[in-house]
Amino acid sequence: MYNEKVLQAFAHPKNVGVIENPDGEGVVGNPTCGDIMKITLRINNDIITDAKFQTFGCTAAIATSSTATEMIKGKTLEEALKITNAQVVEELEGLPPQKLHCSVLAEEAIKKAIEDYYSKKA
Amino acid sequence: MKVYLDHCSTTPCDNVVVDKMIPYFTQEFGNADSLHGFGRETAKAVAEARSTIAQLLNCQPNEVYFTASGTEADNWALKGSALSRKDTRKKVVISAIEHHAILNSAEWLEHNGFEVARCPVTSNGIVDLDALEKIVDDNTSVVSVMYVNNEVGTIQPVQSIAEIAHKHGALFHTDCVQAVPYLKVDVKELGADMVSISGHKFYGPKGVGALFIRNGVRIDKLVHGGGQERSRRGGTTNTPAVVGMAEALKLNASEMEENNKHIKLLRDTFRDRVLNEIPYVHFNGDMEQCVPSVANFSFEYVEGEGILMMMDLKGIAVSSGSACSSGSLDPSHVLLAMGVPIELAHGSIRFSFGKHNTMEEVEYAVQSLKQILATLREMSPLFKLREGEIHNV
Numbered sequence: 001m002y003n004e005k006v007l008q009a010f011a012h013p014k015n016v017g018v019i020e021n022p023d024g025e026g027v028v029g030n031p032t033c034g035d036i037m038k039i040t041l042r043i044n045n046d047i048i049t050d051a052k053f054q055t056f057g058c059t060a061a062i063a064t065s066s067t068a069t070e071m072i073k074g075k076t077l078e079e080a081l082k083i084t085n086a087q088v089v090e091e092l093e094g095l096p097p098q099k100l101h102c103s104v105l106a107e108e109a110i111k112k113a114i115e116d117y118y119s120k121k122a
Numbered sequence: 123m124k125v126y127l128d129h130c131s132t133t134p135c136d137n138v139v140v141d142k143m144i145p146y147f148t149q150e151f152g153n154a155d156s157l158h159g160f161g162r163e164t165a166k167a168v169a170e171a172r173s174t175i176a177q178l179l180n181c182q183p184n185e186v187y188f189t190a191s192g193t194e195a196d197n198w199a200l201k202g203s204a205l206s207r208k209d210t211r212k213k214v215v216i217s218a219i220e221h222h223a224i225l226n227s228a229e230w231l232e233h234n235g236f237e238v239a240r241c242p243v244t245s246n247g248i249v250d251l252d253a254l255e256k257i258v259d260d261n262t263s264v265v266s267v268m269y270v271n272n273e274v275g276t277i278q279p280v281q282s283i284a285e286i287a288h289k290h291g292a293l294f295h296t297d298c299v300q301a302v303p304y305l306k307v308d309v310k311e312l313g314a315d316m317v318s319i320s321g322h323k324f325y326g327p328k329g330v331g332a333l334f335i336r337n338g339v340r341i342d343k344l345v346h347g348g349g350q351e352r353s354r355r356g357g358t359t360n361t362p363a364v365v366g367m368a369e370a371l372k373l374n375a376s377e378m379e380e381n382n383k384h385i386k387l388l389r390d391t392f393r394d395r396v397l398n399e400i401p402y403v404h405f406n407g408d409m410e411q412c413v414p415s416v417a418n419f420s421f422e423y424v425e426g427e428g429i430l431m432m433m434d435l436k437g438i439a440v441s442s443g444s445a446c447s448s449g450s451l452d453p454s455h456v457l458l459a460m461g462v463p464i465e466l467a468h469g470s471i472r473f474s475f476g477k478h479n480t481m482e483e484v485e486y487a488v489q490s491l492k493q494i495l496a497t498l499r500e501m502s503p504l505f506k507l508r509e510g511e512i513h514n515v
């Protein structure tokens with residue numbers, strides 16, 4: 001049911017871990033299945049220079065976490081905020097329909113981490 | 123290395139079984155109902171298969187009805203008996219850990235005006251007989267409880283359940299699909315009025331099953347059609363499949379003792395090593411009252427589907443009770459009925475061994491599992507929390 005790209009992202013996930021003393025941190029739970037994702041960011045001059053994730057979740061959740069963190073690295077906060085779960089799914093060349101909800105985790109965790117950064121700055 | 127540890131899902135068809143089946147696709151292809159010679163030849167083979175199966179189940183050949191699957195046999199047994207007695211009895215009793223074939227048939231009956239009671243199980247996954255005593259009453263048309271559970275491998279006290287059902291004049295059906303490879307299924311000893319079996323669970327072909335219906339038991343038919351199966355189940359007999367199933371059942375009976383010994387050694391080794399060498403793991407089921415093939419575990423801080431997919435990447439086939447792998451969002455109803463917390467049910471994996479597995483494969487599976495859990499836990503925010511806590515103490 002998973003395509004090759006998803007399986008590869010899952011088998012060799014990038015950016016696993018936590019950034020110590022992060023500039024932004026977001027933890028979200030998936031209400032549909034109880035899965036959890038944590039994203040930590042390093043931010044310099046409004047640019048995301050590093051991103052790491054930890055995920056308690058299925059294959060799709062791990063694959064989208066890896067891909068989403070790859071996608072936001074090097075982006076400005078404004079650009080990162082515009083990334084949607086649909087784009088992450090597209091990058092992975094699709095997920096099975098019953099697995100689409102898993103991709104929402106990454107988008108929300110990124111948004112939360114950026115919000116966290118703004119609120120810390122404020 | 124390719125390792126198949128999912129024998130509860132299906133088994134490879136034995137070569138001798140396939141050899142037996144082949145002629146019935148090409149040469150002896152007649153319709154068993156035809157009057158001409160082609161048909162008569164086939165009919166003979168079908169009759170032989172039926173009597174082989176009857177002998178092994180300890181019943182009469184005319185009590186064996188072929189179906190297209192174990193699922194069909196289950197559907198027929200439950201719906202057929204509920205419908206046939208609907209004027210006098212409106213209640214159906216099943217256990218909370220039945221296969222979906224029974225579970226969803228019961229749900230269908232519920233939508234159609236029947237009352238359905240689901241008997242609870244103990245935390246080890248065994249039907250609670252005291253609770254069952256209270257649930258079954260004179261309004262109950264049929265009680266259906268599996269002999270062996272397909273997720274945790276527990277053996278159910280079917281003889282006692284049969285007694286409870288019969289005391290109230292209810293019929294007793296037992297799904298023996300998972301039991302056949304490991305236990306003697308003698309319908310008289312079990313005290314069953316109906317028994318379901320499925321060919322591909324015991325190294326036979328897929329697409330064929332059978333329902334034993336004790337002579338004198340009247341149940342409504344579900345598949346209307348021609349006069350096949352003594353006019354109780356329409357559809358041209360799948361000759362190669364029934365011949366194959368009979369052959370597989372015969373082989374199974376002759377090999378059972380030896381196979382059980384071999385499989386148990388592998389399973390026990392695997393089970394003990396997992397419990398000793400991997401932290402934060404829970405065994406699901408009953409250590410004693412279970413078939414020799416199954417080991418079901420919950421691994422804390424990880425999700426079952428992730429483990430399954432990583433095992434698959436290493437060539438090892440297993441099965442998960444996690445919702446994530448099933449498409450539905452609820453984790454295994456069996457584990458939940460046993461009182462396993464949702465997070466643990468999500469992190470559950472079923473390993474089921476078979477006669478072709480080897481000790482070398484067990485070793486590879488243990489090593490792979492250890493690595494995979496380390497990787498996935500490294501990735502899990504929950505595990506990090508736990509480790510942090512321990513650190514802080």
Ligand code: FES
Pocket residue numbers: 030033034035057058059060061099101102105445446
């Ligand atoms: S994140 Fe829970 S099922 Fe995928």
